[in-house]
Amino acid sequence: MNIAIYGYGNLGKGVYAAAKNAKDASIVGIFTRRSPESVKVPEGVAVYSANDLPAFRDKIDVLLVCGGSATDLPVLTPALAEDFNVVDSFDTHAKIPEHFDNVNKAAVKSGHIALISAGWDPGLFSLARVYASAVLPDCKDYTFWGRGISQGHSDAIRRIEGVLDARQYTVPIEEAMQAVKEGKEPTLSTREKHKRECYVVAEEGADLDRIEKEIKTMPNYFADYDTTVTFISAEELKKNHAGMPHGGSVLCTGKTGLNGENQHFIGYTLALDSNPEFTASVLLAYARAVNKMYKRGITGAKTVLDIAPSDLSPLSEEELRAHYL
Amino acid sequence: MNIAIYGYGNLGKGVYAAAKNAKDASIVGIFTRRSPESVKVPEGVAVYSANDLPAFRDKIDVLLVCGGSATDLPVLTPALAEDFNVVDSFDTHAKIPEHFDNVNKAAVKSGHIALISAGWDPGLFSLARVYASAVLPDCKDYTFWGRGISQGHSDAIRRIEGVLDARQYTVPIEEAMQAVKEGKEPTLSTREKHKRECYVVAEEGADLDRIEKEIKTMPNYFADYDTTVTFISAEELKKNHAGMPHGGSVLCTGKTGLNGENQHFIGYTLALDSNPEFTASVLLAYARAVNKMYKRGITGAKTVLDIAPSDLSPLSEEELRAHYL
Numbered sequence: 073m074n075i076a077i078y079g080y081g082n083l084g085k086g087v088y089a090a091a092k093n094a095k096d097a098s099i100v101g102i103f104t105r106r107s108p109e110s111v112k113v114p115e116g117v118a119v120y121s122a123n124d125l126p127a128f129r130d131k132i133d134v135l136l137v138c139g140g141s142a143t144d145l146p147v148l149t150p151a152l153a154e155d156f157n158v159v160d161s162f163d164t165h166a167k168i169p170e171h172f173d174n175v176n177k178a179a180v181k182s183g184h185i186a187l188i189s190a191g192w193d194p195g196l197f198s199l200a201r202v203y204a205s206a207v208l209p210d211c212k213d214y215t216f217w218g219r220g221i222s223q224g225h226s227d228a229i230r231r232i233e234g235v236l237d238a239r240q241y242t243v244p245i246e247e248a249m250q251a252v253k254e255g256k257e258p259t260l261s262t263r264e265k266h267k268r269e270c271y272v273v274a275e276e277g278a279d280l281d282r283i284e285k286e287i288k289t290m291p292n293y294f295a296d297y298d299t300t301v302t303f304i305s306a307e308e309l310k311k312n313h314a315g316m317p318h319g320g321s322v323l324c325t326g327k328t329g330l331n332g333e334n335q336h337f338i339g340y341t342l343a344l345d346s347n348p349e350f351t352a353s354v355l356l357a358y359a360r361a362v363n364k365m366y367k368r369g370i371t372g373a374k375t376v377l378d379i380a381p382s383d384l385s386p387l388s389e390e391e392l393r394a395h396y397l
Numbered sequence: 398m399n400i401a402i403y404g405y406g407n408l409g410k411g412v413y414a415a416a417k418n419a420k421d422a423s424i425v426g427i428f429t430r431r432s433p434e435s436v437k438v439p440e441g442v443a444v445y446s447a448n449d450l451p452a453f454r455d456k457i458d459v460l461l462v463c464g465g466s467a468t469d470l471p472v473l474t475p476a477l478a479e480d481f482n483v484v485d486s487f488d489t490h491a492k493i494p495e496h497f498d499n500v501n502k503a504a505v506k507s508g509h510i511a512l513i514s515a516g517w518d519p520g521l522f523s524l525a526r527v528y529a530s531a532v533l534p535d536c537k538d539y540t541f542w543g544r545g546i547s548q549g550h551s552d553a554i555r556r557i558e559g560v561l562d563a564r565q566y567t568v569p570i571e572e573a574m575q576a577v578k579e580g581k582e583p584t585l586s587t588r589e590k591h592k593r594e595c596y597v598v599a600e601e602g603a604d605l606d607r608i609e610k611e612i613k614t615m616p617n618y619f620a621d622y623d624t625t626v627t628f629i630s631a632e633e634l635k636k637n638h639a640g641m642p643h644g645g646s647v648l649c650t651g652k653t654g655l656n657g658e659n660q661h662f663i664g665y666t667l668a669l670d671s672n673p674e675f676t677a678s679v680l681l682a683y684a685r686a687v688n689k690m691y692k693r694g695i696t697g698a699k700t701v702l703d704i705a706p707s708d709l710s711p712l713s714e715e716e717l718r719a720h721y722l
Contacts, residue, residue, distance in 0.1 A: 328675060341666070344662075345653075397493050
């Protein structure tokens with residue numbers, strides 16, 4: 073399949089690497105809203121202006137849209153679905169139904185497929201939740217995130233006066249996960265599920281007490297959590313906190329039997345060295361499915377819940393049945 | 398949907414319980430090859446002879462075939478697919494392609510859907526393997542089973558002279574699982590992955606040394622494993638080993654990045670109090686999908702790899718997108 077990448081931030085770079093390593097994908101090019109000359113890409117890959125996209129209509133099987141969920145994707149994905157099969161990673165859970173409807177209108181009208189909200193949450197974690205609740209309809213599911221870097225929380229700290237740089241780790245609380253695994257079906261407050269660890273580089277002479285207090289009392293981001301703040305040097309941040317690890321678990325327990333006498337646990341866990349590279353790999357797998365389904369005449373907006381697993385694999389259905397089933 | 402159950406052993410009983418608890422299933426009846434009067438079922442449920450099935454052609458949306466993989470299902474599933482949409486739990490991995498082809502011929506010809514090999518392995522574990530390998534094409538996957546009762550191994554012990562009853566637990570080796578989780582991609586022999594614990598009730602005066610030796614040296618079943626044999630009383634077996642727990646994990650590690658510089662772990666774990674009841678719950682979820690897909694005009698043999706997750710859920714696509722994605 074011929075894929076193209078729209079946007080070349082962390083996610084776009086991850087898609088490039090995943091496609092480069094895939095045996096069944098070739099990269100038509102990287103499309104950018106910046107000036108193409110200003111985008112640093114690996115040798116041998118073409119960079120085009122996003123304005124040139126219409127000329128590539130017949131050359132791209134699937135366009136992977138690598139933009140932010142806050143302002144980029146709500147506009148980009150419906151617009152691009154007018155000309156291309158697209159995959160995006162829209163991850164604002166509460167706005168997925170609205171985004172789906174907007175994208176669906178465009179994709180149905182143009183006769184393309186637009187797969188939204190690929191990645192791991194939403195994405196693989198959504199699959200874990202849906203499979204578990206389909207098998208055990210009354211199960212209780214819990215999602216824990218981390219230990220991993222939250223970009224949004226790191227950004228929030230960086231906006232505080234006197235802060236030069238920061239990394240925030242979301243950390244699941246072990247005792248809470250253990251209680252879920254043991255089938256106790258606990259009711260957990262926000263504070264009981266996760267804690268937040270902040271590593272902050274402050275300006276010289278900055279009021280560290282004020283910064284720490286501003287972080288810990290920040291509404292929505294930190295106020296509802298047990299938060300630790302550690303001030304470190306720029307060198308230490310670069311040395312020990314440069315990566316973008318993340319992950320988490322979807323844990324479910326449910327009962328079977330005429331009187332619910334037997335209990336079952338279903339757990340799905342990810343531990344990722346690089347959040348954007350893994351997310352990108354999920355996007356590429358769904359691009360593969362989009363390409364296959366488009367050839368079957370399927371159109372409209374889709375999510376990971378609509379895609380049969382075999383369509384994600386580069387292997388044939390026969391190979392999958394023989395070796396993976 | 399109107400379901401019927403063919404065969405009323407442990408799995409059939411599990412399907413009955415799952416359907417009874419499901420809001421979207423009603424049970425047309427239990428069909429048996431035994432004399433219907435001899436089958437003990439909960440009050441209010443109809444039991445019919447398997448010979449009477451043709452009369453129920455228009456009354457059953459999906460027939461769940463609850464027979465053994467060794468001799469029952471290879472014959473039953475293709476035959477029943479001539480008249481019904483069917484779901485089975487065929488679990489002889491090596492013979493799945495052959496079973497699929499036989500069932501597919503019957504189902505295509507009759508215009509029904511036949512979903513084979515539902516359950517957890519094959520089944521949910523297959524899904525975990527395929528999703529992981531689609532996202533990380535060069536990942537290495539490991540399947541560990543247990544701690545849980547293996548019916549086949551328990552039966553093998555029971556066939557030894559002087560043995561009255563037995564339960565065999567398959568136990569994954571913790572160190573091996575840990576090495577996989579740490580991304581070491583170890584090469585593991587059969588012995589390094591699992592051990593076997595046997596609880597045996599012997600006849601009075603039986604030669605316990607001979608029995609233990611016969612178990613430990615039994616080819617295929619025990620010879621390649623570290624096996625422990627514990628002789629217990631019939632009462633102790635009944636008290637402590639009456640359940641049918643099982644479970645296990647599919648663990649995968651793979652790399653991303655242009656030079657494979659980042660590593661990722663994907664783990665899927667089940668811990669089940671009742672293997673047959675959980676398996677039955679998976680079968681019922683797939684019966685739901687079969688019923689939906691049949692109404693869309695889809696026919697032929699299918700496996701869990703061919704089914705979109707949303708089709709398994711009793712919830713609408715809108716509800717799933719809003720609350721589970």
